[in-house]
Structures are given as C-alpha cells and as structure tokens.
Amino acid sequence: SRPLPQGAEPTTVTVSRDAAGRWFVSLLVEETVTPAPATTNAVGVDAGITSLVTLSTGEKIANPRQERRDRARLARAQRELSRKAKGSANRAKARLKVARVHARIADRRRDFLHKLSTRLVRENQTVVIEDLTVRNLLKNGKLARAISDASWTELRSMLEYKCAWYGRELVVIDRFFPSSKLCGACGTIAAKMPLNVREWTCDCGTLHDRDVNAARNILAAGLAASACGDGVRPQRESSRTGRSSVKQEPQRATAGIPRL
Template sequence: MARQVRRAFKYRFYPTGEQAAELSRTFGCVRLVYNKALEERTRAWDGEQRRISYAQSSAALTQWKKTAELAFLSEVSCVPLQQVLRHLQTAFGNFFAKRAAYPRFKSRKRSRASAEYTRSAFTWREGRLTLAKMTEPLDIRWSRPLPQGAEPTTVTVSRDSAGRWFGSILCQDSLSAAPATDAAVGIDAGITSLMTLSTGEKIANPRHERRDRARLAKAQRELSRKAPRSANRDKARRKVARVHARIADRRRDFLHKLSTRLVRENQTVVIEDLTVANLLKNRRVARAISDAAWRELRTMLEYKCAWYGRELVVVDRWFPSSKLCGGCGTVRAKLPLDVREWTCGCGAVHDRDVNAARNILAAGLAVSACGDGVRPQREPSRTGRSSAKQETQRAIAGISRLQAGEEVKTCLRFSGTA
C-alpha cells in the first residue's frame, strides 16, 4: 500500500549574475533579520523575563522596514524573512523543551547561506522554477526527475562554502512498502571495518578523508600563506572548501547506497545506540570517527525504514555485545580493544566484531519480544534499577534462551515481526 510522504529533492543550479546578486542580498537580509530578532528576544528575556512570540517578531519586522536604516529589507522577497522568523520560533521551542541548546547568532563566514521560499514566492510552470523578484527561471540541472505530477510546496536555495548553488524542492511523494522478507540483520559499527553484519560480512571503511588528506593539507598550506582579506586568500579558501565538499559528497553517496541496500534486503535492522558526541571527545580516534559518519548513517536508516515499511531496532548503548558469548551467554569481565579474537570457556572461538553483530541482532529481537523498547531510559524503576539495565539483563536472558546457530527466521517469529 502506497503512503504519502513529504520528500525533498536537491539539485544543483547555475544562476546568472543578476540572480546571484539577488540571492546574495536575500541571504544577507535573512541573516540580519534572524540575528536582530534573536537579539530582541534575548534582551527581553534577560531584562524583563518576557518571551516574544512569532507574531510580535513579525510585527517588529514590519516596523524595521519603515526605518531609513533598514529600508533595504523591502527590496528582497518578504517570504524568506518571514520563514526565518518561523525557524527562530522553532529553535526557541526546542530550547524550552530541552531538545536543543540556546539559539546562536548567524555568522556571515561560517553559517550556511540559505533562503526558504513558500508556494506564494515562486512560480512552477512546465518544469521551470522562477523565484520571487526574478524574471528568468533558474538553470537547474535535473539529475533525477521529480515524482510524476508533483507540485513543489517549498523551495530552499543555498550556497555552500565552495561557491556551489543548490535548490532543495519539497513536494509530496507516493512511496510503496518494499516486498516483505524474513531477513534480519544486526550491525556493529567500527573504524577498521565501517560495519560488521551479523551474517559475517565486513564492510570496509572507505576512509574518504584519509584518501584526500594530502590534497587537503596542500590546499590548507597555500591558504595559510595568503594575505588576510585579499582576493588570493578568498580563492585559496574556496579551493580548501572544494576539497572538503569532495570528501563530504563521496561519503554521503557511499552511505546512501549502503543504507538503501540494508533496508531493501532486511525486514528488521538492529543497531547500537552510540553516543557519537561523547566518542568524539577522545582525540585519538575523533578524526576517524568523524570520517566514518555513524550518526549520518543512523539517520538514513531511520527515515528509509519508515519510508519502506521496515523495522529499525536500537539496542541500549550499555549492552555488552562484544564481551558476551553468543554460544553460552557468558559475559567476560574485560575485553581490551586490541583483542580482535577471543575464546570462551565453552570452547567457542569468536571474532570480536562478528560476535558483537550477532549479539546485537539477538538482543534487539529478544528485547522487542518482551514488549519494552530498547532505547536507553534513565529514570529509576520501582526496583531501584534503571530501565536500561533491566532491558540489558532481559536481552542477555533472551539470548541464552535462543540456541546457538538458530536460524534468523525462528528469531523473527519469536519477536512477532514475521
């Protein structure tokens, strides 16, 4: 059965000189309005303990346009300015709900240059997109077609640090669930191998950043020799940005292909709840972890599983997947990182990563069958123990009940997902 989802399609485009100037002015006005509204909200809260709503910020924007100092705000489309106020309202809502940090000011050099146009601020005719305040349509390179009969509802225009222009077109799309299958897979993330599957397959880490590290270092050395605020320095900065963009594009392409393959081949995908932000505090492996992009891969798995009717199970981060024997259920007291293969007292010889992936799969299926989630919950229970620890113990107990070498199809019946 097909389901309707809102989906964004991103394309590169090449603006004319007039269009580039108009968009650059819009980016500057969007940044100014955001910073000024954030400043007003911060001053009202610090001085009067008063919150400012979106309606009040919108009314203030109207007054700013009437002043001689900010009259240039009327020269660009009003829609991106209103949209950035809505984004600021959402940012404060996330902050007060304790889902995000306090909103930060936008920087001209470091922040992403973008502007969002809703349906009233662009024209879509015969596959040609024309933004407000422009007379010619954008020269978009249609790398893939939009869904049949799709009508864009929102267009977000952006320019990255390498000087490339992109347009993200949001529209309704109809997605059909992937054919059902009995396959399930557990995933153990790593650095030497980007991920190890419970099937025994090890997917090599492409190490995109390391492959271009020499080129990046050379570009950064050239940048360091340029005079500050010179045209040559700006050229060198863009050269560095192009190397970073090449690395990011190749990494994203690889992760998209990998996540799509996992979702298509498996009905259930089980992963670990890794705290990447904490792992990045270890300066010895921070660069390698950043290059692996575990968080980005998890995000892709989350929305693709939702799109295609798959189940994504997240196992608690404290589950001892590497130290647990998949044969007898014994948990080792210690297992240093340099030990890649170990032998249990029952005689079973384990590859560290493969054993962890199989334990992650069994834990996800066993805990799901108990009727409780496997995401970590830190609130103490009535027994005085955290829910996460109880889930881990139930997972180990469930694994011990599953016989070694049991087929995945049997596990799926046990979890009620088959």
C-alpha cells in the same frame, strides 16, 4: 537530478549555495513512498573503524576512509590558505579550494552511506544497531579523527528515515549492552575486552571474531526486545529534581534490553 513525481506541484523552492561555491535548487513536493516487499530477513549491525560495519551474517564492509584518501590534498590546500593575506582576493580563492576538498570528501562519504543504508533496508525486514554515544567517543584523541570520518551518526539517521519509508523496523539496543564481551554460544561475559583484541576464546572453547560475535549478539538482543514490544526507555531518576523521567522515542528506533 530526477524528474518530479507525476502530478506533483512543488510547494517550496529553495535556492542555496554551499561553501564550495556550488548552487543547489531544492524542490519540496508531497510524495507517497511505496513500502518495499516484506521479507523475513533480519540483520545485526556492529559499527567499527577498520570495518565500517560488520553484519551478523559474517560479512565485513570495509571503511572507505574518505578523509584519509584526500588528507594530503586537504593539508596542501590549508597550507596555501594560511600563507595568504587576510582580506585579499587570493585568500578568498585559497579558501574556496579548501572548501572544495571538504565538499569532495563529504560527497563521497554521503554517497557510500546512502548505498550502504539502502542495501540494508531493502534486504532486511528488521535492522538492529547499537545506540552509540559518538560525542563521548570523540573525546578519545587517538580515534577522534577516524570516528568522525566514519560518520556513524549519519548512517543511523539514514537507516531511521529509510526504514520508516519502506515499512521496515529499526531496533536500537541500549548502549551499555556488552555485545563485544558476551559469548554468543554460552552467554558468558568476559571481564575485559581491550580494543586491540580482535579474536578471543571463551571458557567454553568457542573462538570468536570480536566484530562478528558483537553483531550476532546485537541481532539476538534486538529481536528479543522487539518481541517484547518495549518502545520506551527504562525510567531513570533525575539527578536535579529527584523525580523519575521517561524518554519517549519512536517504536522503530528504540528498544530496551533485559538485564543478563
């Protein structure tokens, strides 16, 4: 897909085929990535479903919903597959059609996430995100399909290695930080914030867009944690051994959040 770096010799060549029958040749080479020019910009990123991400600048990037766009085509291909006799050649052909639809969805999703993550890394010196527990969120039967289609975990993975490549800082704030319920103007924390509430007014009179307010709170918390230089999660008591344990993570990918 692109020329090898000048003077680079492949150390490993891997030939593979995916479920859709496509062949790939992967070349492993040593390459030095040039860090991006330094900038003073910083951005907080709030992940969502209607808007895939909302930035602390107020910009909302719509969720392309790649799986929903091809849902009818996928359902039709799966119905055709279910009608074929097991072990038959026609079933193998129908299975290949289903795999191709899945590959089309995955390719579009990956392409969109690559473009989004590259843009965020190039434009900002510091990127702050939340430590979402996607596995637990998928237990919500009504939103599981939409959450899987959003692929927040893959976006975070891309941000992690691209920040490392280009000399950026990725700060991940604690998952229990009340970014949506916290008023960015006065610091008051709302008692409840159901998912259907997209705008809310604080007791101080400030009208908040839920996602924009959350992104700005994420940025503020991330910058505060980054300034403290905390690269280790707080100690927690182990429920099995009774001994404290510390989870070590890279400085660029983890930061503790002070209690409010």
